[in-house]
Amino acid sequence: MSGHNKWSKVKNVKGKEDAKRASAFTKISRMIMVAVREGGGDPDYNAALKMAIEKAKAENMPNDNINRAIKKGLGDLDGQEYSQILYEGYGPEGVAVIVSCLTDNKNRTAANVRHYFDKYHGNLGTSGSVMFQFDFKGILVTDDEGKEEDTVMMDALDAGAEDVRHEDGSYVLLTDPTQFSAVNEKLVEAGYVFSVAQTGYLPKNMVRIQGEENQKLMETLVDVMEEDDDVQDVYTNWEQE
Incomplete structure (x- = not known):
């Protein structure tokens, strides 16, 4: 990283x-x-x-x-029942994609996700087709302004984090998903402020798209998925320029 x-x-x-x-x-x-x-x-x-x-x-x-x-x-107010679903597939040039959804209509969501993949030169895969290329982690991101790396590392590990990575003006703290809430709570109490605080999928390896047209298709694929109300998160192993 x-x-x-x-x-x-x-x-x-x-x-x-x-x-x-x-x-x-x-x-x-x-x-x-x-x-x-x-x-x-x-x-x-x-x-x-x-x-x-x-x-x-x-x-x-x-x-x-x-x-x-x-x-x-x-149940105090009328509300729809939502189900959580993960879709897996590939974008242009074989970029691995995980789409996390919350939906009240599985048929609609599946049709939409399949359409997005097809339209932008990807394809919807079967369960497990790309999941092996990712790790599921708790992820906390805080800016590095005024923070010494050794201090952040010590605080994070003492709180139960697995790893700390210094990237582009931020510290990325990784946790076991089951320990995420406890680690987050301890660090917030210690004064840390996080711009990202959630569990999610991190790619084990990143890939680059060679063709400019395919880069644009991949970017559009992610954008249209994220604009869909049923889609909560989109994860890829695409390393952008």
């Missing part, structure tokens, strides 16, 4: 204008509802809900929206 902030290039969401505010709120609301239905409405005892609320606050989502999503998850 040295020399490249691969998390920002894999994730393709932070810092991009294509994720409109309303769409972001819709996606986070779904995350909150699913987290509540699976683990209850108290974030102190529901790590997934706590993570979703933190993400909502990072996106400046109003408290009314957060509370409404929690109530829907508890």
